[in-house]
Amino acid sequence: MTRVNFAGNDYLGLARDPRLADALCRAVREYGISSTSSRWALGWTDLHQKLEDALAAFTGAEAACITGAAYFGGPVYYSVFAGSGRVVYCDETVHSNQFLGMRAAGLEIRKFKHLDAGDLKRQLKGHKGPAPIVAADGVYGISGEVAPLAEMAEAARAVGAEIFVDDAHGFGALGASGRGSTELCGLAPAPDLTVLCSMSKAMGCNGGFLTGRKELVEKFRRSAAASGSAIPPPPIAAACLESLRIIREEPELRDKMESHARRLRAALAARGVSVVSDRTPILGMVFKDEFEAAAADKHFLKHGLVIPYFKYASEPRENLLRGAARACYTEEHLARFEKAVATLKR
Numbered sequence: 298m299t300r301v302n303f304a305g306n307d308y309l310g311l312a313r314d315p316r317l318a319d320a321l322c323r324a325v326r327e328y329g330i331s332s333t334s335s336r337w338a339l340g341w342t343d344l345h346q347k348l349e350d351a352l353a354a355f356t357g358a359e360a361a362c363i364t365g366a367a368y369f370g371g372p373v374y375y376s377v378f379a380g381s382g383r384v385v386y387c388d389e390t391v392h393s394n395q396f397l398g399m400r401a402a403g404l405e406i407r408k409f410k411h412l413d414a415g416d417l418k419r420q421l422k423g424h425k426g427p428a429p430i431v432a433a434d435g436v437y438g439i440s441g442e443v444a445p446l447a448e449m450a451e452a453a454r455a456v457g458a459e460i461f462v463d464d465a466h467g468f469g470a471l472g473a474s475g476r477g478s479t480e481l482c483g484l485a486p487a488p489d490l491t492v493l494c495s496m497s498k499a500m501g502c503n504g505g506f507l508t509g510r511k512e513l514v515e516k517f518r519r520s521a522a523a524s525g526s527a528i529p530p531p532p533i534a535a536a537c538l539e540s541l542r543i544i545r546e547e548p549e550l551r552d553k554m555e556s557h558a559r560r561l562r563a564a565l566a567a568r569g570v571s572v573v574s575d576r577t578p579i580l581g582m583v584f585k586d587e588f589e590a591a592a593a594d595k596h597f598l599k600h601g602l603v604i605p606y607f608k609y610a611s612e613p614r615e616n617l618l619r620g621a622a623r624a625c626y627t628e629e630h631l632a633r634f635e636k637a638v639a640t641l642k643r
């Protein structure tokens with residue numbers, strides 16, 4: 298029995314799409330396999346320029362900045378505010394790339410309760426000093442929870458704050474046109490909004506990018522965190538361009554992913570397993586404790602379904618098992634999941 302990935306982040310099934318492989322192979326012949334350096338040290342090619350322009354155009358932001366990984370996003374973003382005296386108000390469970398960036402930039406951090414825009418608002422009322430930064434993950438990568446971005450932005454804008462959203466898991470997968478959690482929450486591109494996206498999740502490729510206002514993005518490009526490491530290899534940039542085209546032109550992939558997610562959730566609900574959020578392809582399955590979650594991992598594996606349980610770095614709850622729906626499942630895969638869930642020990 299072949300094992301099937303029922304976790305991971307390949308929500309649209311693009312990582313193994315032959316059209317991306319073709320684009321990549323064509324570019325390998327012309328450009329070689331590595332960028333070998335940063336954007337300023339001859340790593341940059343016409344493919345990278347096309348990709349950056351296409352990402353800005355697709356998201357509707359003024360500009361975009363490609364990075365070697367989305368993980369560099371926090372360090373790049375916060376580094377441009379080092380020494381500014383700005384305070385960062387962030388959701389208490391943002392991804393580690395944000396904490397890494399805030400700490401490296403020496404910024405004061407004040408955490409608000411997870412997903413609690415009311416707590417953010419209360420804390421901002423007492424704010425003194427330069428305009429702060431308000432930060433969250435658009436989608437929490439283990440639970441699949443979506444941040445209340447519209448309410449957060451309203452509170453942030455009342456005090457003239459910068460807004461930073463890490464949408465690594467939302468871009469490509471969420472929103473009517475795949476623009477991510479900001480689109481899902483009705484948050485339009487704006488000069489005060491910077492969004493971090495990953496190209497290694499729904500896009501099925503590798504690397505990351507930040508979008509925002511021109512003046513800030515130009516600083517990102519010049520920052521040590523962005524310019525001190527290699528950019529994604531040119532063949533990956535070619536695959537990203539193809540992936541972006543598919544995301545733009547084939548909304549049916551998102552429809553499939555959503556319908557598969559609904560079917561998996563229904564099977565879990567019928568067995569009495571609740572899922573933290575129903576707004577994303579991420580299945581944050583809730584078990585009694587970590588032992589039951591780990592046992593479920595083993596049970597799924599017996600059925601050839603790979604849903605690994607481990608200590609998730611950014612998720613404090615230990616009783617969650619993180620699965621994910623993908624657009625590329627076949628009827629056999631879905632039926633196999635349903636069969637496995639039906640005999641899950643409760």
Ligand SMILES: Cc1ncc(COP(=O)(O)O)c(C=O)c1O
Nearest residue numbers: 366367368392438465495497504
């Ligand atoms: C919320 C969040 N942000 C950023 C990243 C980093 O993304 P990448 O793997 O593209 O560097 C991850 C990775 O899982 C993530 O979950």
